[in-house]
Amino acid sequence: MKLTLGFSPCPNDTFIFDALIHHKIDTEGLDFDVEYQDVETLNLKAFKGDLAITKLSYHAFAYAVEDYELLDAGSALGFGVGPMLITKDENLARKLQEKLNKGEPLTAELELLKVGYPGKYTTANFLLGLAFPQLKNKEELVFSEIEGALLAGDIDLGLIIHENRFTYEEKGLFKVVDLGDYWEKTTNCPIPLGGIVVKRSLPKEIKEKLNRILRASVDFAFANPKSGLAFIKAHAQEMSEEVMYKHIELYVNKYSIALGKEGRAAIEMMFDKAQQMGFIPKTDKNLFLA
Template sequence: MKLKIGFSPCPNDTFIFDALIHHKIDTQGLDFQVEYEDVERLNHKAFQGELDITKLSYHAFAYAAEDYELLDAGSALGFGVGPLLITKDPQLAERLRGVIERGELPLQGDKALKIGIPGKYTTANFLLGLAAPELGQKQEVLFSEIENALIEEHIDLGLIIHENRFTYQDKGLHQVIDLGDFWEKTTNSPIPLGGIVVKRSLPEPLKNQINSLIRQSVEYGFENPKSGLEYIRSHAQEMDEEVMYKHISLYVNKYSIELGEQGRAAIQTMFDKAVSLKIIPSIRKDLFLTVGKDAVQDQ
């Protein structure tokens, strides 16, 4: 049976899915047709129901929950993994950092600043809305182009994700605020960034099988960390091996094997807070796949 799966070309995703799509584990008769897209494109594909399984932002999941449910394996959550708001201007960075940390309203001029965001439905944009709801004028920029847009002064501020958090300082850019740190101090929870969802319409045993296989793929990656090196490198924006593996170690962790009680609580906290602030609509469906006993035993 062939299933359509979508994930990003970023090192954390290619690391997670390497063993699955290259049959380094027994996929039990399943084959996977991969579509590589940046996370905002994947968000929109989920809104259209184009893929059987897909990575998406947790923010976007709120708008796709009628058709998809969250797998227990494959998520990106953690401490110290959040998006960063950065700028080319060190004085602007210092002033805005103080404004945001003190919870003050931005100055009138700050509301006209141009902010490059990696997508309207990204978790990064959701967190920026929590930390600084009235700051700047947002415009969508491909995540890999945000640093250059700052350097060339097309935008004043940039919201960066993925491996860019390891490279921005080398390009003379400055951090305003770590939005993951902001979330952690506010909630005492790991930050939910992205998850793997599956179509609700698929049979329950198949959904559990997919969840089990993704878990096995992550575990294979941990046991054989260099097995997918060439595959990961072939898709990575940043080709330096050290940077790639820093990226992987940051985003792939115990929550990628299974969410656990803490991971599920963090996701629920994010959704509850977003609904209360009217950032997302209320959700009528259960968010999480119910992992069957047989699937657990298979793992």
């Protein structure tokens, strides 16, 4: 049986899926037609139901939950892994930090700041809304273009994800806030960034098989971390091997093997909080593969 599968070309996803798509593990008779897309493209594809299995952001999952449910393996959650709001103006960084720390609303001038962000349905955008709900002047950019737009003066603030958290300082940019850290201090939970979902309409035995083989793929990757090096490098965004593996260590952890009670509780808290604030629609669907 062949199924459509979408995930990002980022090292954490290619690390997780290498063994599965290259049959380094027993895939129990399943094969895959793979698409590599940035997370916002995958989010939009999920809204249309284009893929049988896909990576998406947890924010987007709220808009796709009627048609998809979450696999227990493959998720990106953790502490110290959140998106970051950055700027090239150190004084602006300090000013915004002060407002956030004191819980003060932004001035009219600060509300007009232009923010480059990686997509409406990204978890990064959800977290930005929690910290700075008044920042409405946004421009959607591919995540890899945000640092350049800041340096060029096209935007005032940039919301960065993935490996850019390792490179912004060497480019002379300054952190306003680590939004993952902000979430953790507010909730005492790991931050849910992205997960792997499967179409609810697939037979139960296929969904359970997918969960088993995805976990086996993650287990294989941890046991053989260099096995997929050529594959990971081929899709990585011009980064050194050291940065690639820093990226993997940050986003692939125990929650990628299995969510467990702690991981599930964090996801439920995100949904509850987002629903209370009117960021996402309410649902009576079970989020998790039963």
